Amino acid sequence: MSSPAQFRSHESVSVRDSPRTAALRLTGSREGFTQARDFTHRTLDCWSLDHCTDDALTVVTELAANAVLHGLPHPSANEFDVRLRLTLRRSHLVCAVTDPSDSLPVYPHTGDALLEHGRGLHIVEALSEHWGWTRRSPVGKTVWAMLPTRPQP
Numbered sequence: 001m002s003s004p005a006q007f008r009s010h011e012s013v014s015v016r017d018s019p020r021t022a023a024l025r026l027t028g029s030r031e032g033f034t035q036a037r038d039f040t041h042r043t044l045d046c047w048s049l050d051h052c053t054d055d056a057l058t059v060v061t062e063l064a065a066n067a068v069l070h071g072l073p074h075p076s077a078n079e080f081d082v083r084l085r086l087t088l089r090r091s092h093l094v095c096a097v098t099d100p101s102d103s104l105p106v107y108p109h110t111g112d113a114l115l116e117h118g119r120g121l122h123i124v125e126a127l128s129e130h131w132g133w134t135r136r137s138p139v140g141k142t143v144w145a146m147l148p149t150r151p152q153p
Helices: 030-046 050-071 122-126
Strands: 022-024 082-088 092-099 130-135 140-149
Touching: 022 030, 022 050, 030 050, 030 082, 050 082, 050 092, 050 122, 050 140, 122 130, 122 140
Parallel strands: none
Antiparallel strands: 022 082, 082 092, 092 140, 130 140
16 A cells, blocks of 8 residues: 555645645645545545545535635735645544635525535535634634544444
8 A cells, every 4th residue: 555655746745754644735726626636535545544535525625615715815826825634543534724814714604505605614514523723823724624534334
């Protein structure tokens, strides 16, 4: 079985010394979302977490989309980083996306089922055991979700 470090490309992926953490720098484009999904799929495959892949891909896509849409000063802000980090813990997979914005994640409380936007954090909440956000110093935030890694019966 290969390790996530083998997926590293010189400009976008960095993997820490721990084989239980993998990170990817995202671009604010459709290619960035594709990279995030491919990276997540390969990493979970290496960690033998195939049973978590569908939920993790959905959560990563929602968190990354929110970061790019709401966390960057403008859509082509290449000077700002959005980073995805996957961390394997004893019984959870933590999917975390960091962006440079100090604005808190907005969890809409509307009952309009026909809205085109605003369901992302509802989806993250439904698929994860826990989710939340953490302020970064000096600026920015990380929005994270913890998915259980035990196979469901």
